[in-house]
Amino acid sequence: MVKQHEATHLGNTDYEVLYTEKDVDRQIKKMASEVINRYAGTDPLFVCLLRGGAPFAMKLMFEITRQDPTFYPEIDYMIVKTYGDRRTESDSELITDLAPHTNTKGRHAIILDDTLDKGITADFVNDHLRKNHQVSDVDLLVLVEKDVERAQFKHATMSCFTAGPEWLVGMGLDDSASGKEAGRWADYVAVLNNNS
Numbered sequence: 001m002v003k004q005h006e007a008t009h010l011g012n013t014d015y016e017v018l019y020t021e022k023d024v025d026r027q028i029k030k031m032a033s034e035v036i037n038r039y040a041g042t043d044p045l046f047v048c049l050l051r052g053g054a055p056f057a058m059k060l061m062f063e064i065t066r067q068d069p070t071f072y073p074e075i076d077y078m079i080v081k082t083y084g085d086r087r088t089e090s091d092s093e094l095i096t097d098l099a100p101h102t103n104t105k106g107r108h109a110i111i112l113d114d115t116l117d118k119g120i121t122a123d124f125v126n127d128h129l130r131k132n133h134q135v136s137d138v139d140l141l142v143l144v145e146k147d148v149e150r151a152q153f154k155h156a157t158m159s160c161f162t163a164g165p166e167w168l169v170g171m172g173l174d175d176s177a178s179g180k181e182a183g184r185w186a187d188y189v190a191v192l193n194n195n196s
Contacts, residue, residue, distance in 0.1 A: 015169055015183070015190035019161055024059070024143070024171055024188065027160035031141065032063035034158055035110075036071055044108045045135070046075040047098065049125065052114035052172040055185065056143040056160075060112065075112075076102045078128075082121040092124035097132075104133035114172030116142045116159065119150035126152065143171055144189060167192040 019027075048057040061073050079096035098104065109129045116122055122140050129135045145159035169175045169183035170190050176182065183190070 014193035016193055017188050017190045018163060018168070019189040021187040024160070028056070028059050028063050029067075031158055031160055032060060032067050035060070035064055035141070036068045039108070039110070040068065040071050042108055044074075044110050045102070045104060046073055046110050046112055047125070047129065048075055048077050049111065049113045049121065050077050050079045050096075051181075051184065052174070053112045055172040056114055057112040060141070078125065080121055080125060082124070092121050094124075094128065097128075104129070104135055106134065106136050108137045108139070109133070109135040110157075111138060111140045113140070113142050115144045115146060115168065116140065116150070116153060116156045117146050117165075118148055119153045122156075123152040144168060144173070161189065163189075163191070 076098045082092045126138045139157035142156045170186035174184035
């Protein structure tokens with residue numbers, strides 16, 4: 001098991017672990033409890049942003065169901081490309097929309113993503129859901145909220161952790177500069193070592 005602030009390697013790249021698997025599980029349990037308290041009985045639609053949001057969304061859905069077996073989370077998926085092959089953001093592009101049979105009109109949408117960085121993806125998805133799917137409201141739940149300036153989503157509705165602007169890897173966050181999908185399925189969150 002990788003320990004907090006322990007150095008770890010993925011391929012030829014060095015990382016420092018910020019949040020261990022235990023930290024992640026503990027914070028997701030807390031978030032699941034908050035989600036149940038806030039949204040139970042309101043018929044929300046969870047919208048997972050693939051690929052990065054998948055590990056976080058899966059753990060959260062399992063934990064919600066474990067804590068409240070009568071809360072039946074409905075989840076659908078979108079693929080939005082914001083990052084290219086390196087570690088820089090660009091304009092967002094919708095690759096895959098929600099399933100056509102998903103009932104969205106007038107529902108409260110809850111975006112699930114790995115991180116809230118500059119908010120480019122979150123802003124794009126928020127606008128898309130409101131304009132094209134007529135949702136009534138949009139909230140944002142993320143594993144990590146970065147401490148950076150943003151335009152529309154100043155803060156996530158709920159986040160498990162905060163971090164600086166450094167490049168993160170693990171629990172959905174990948175390091176495409178090191179290799180396709182590098183680090184995405186690590187069960188911890190780590191920061192890129194400055195020397196890498």
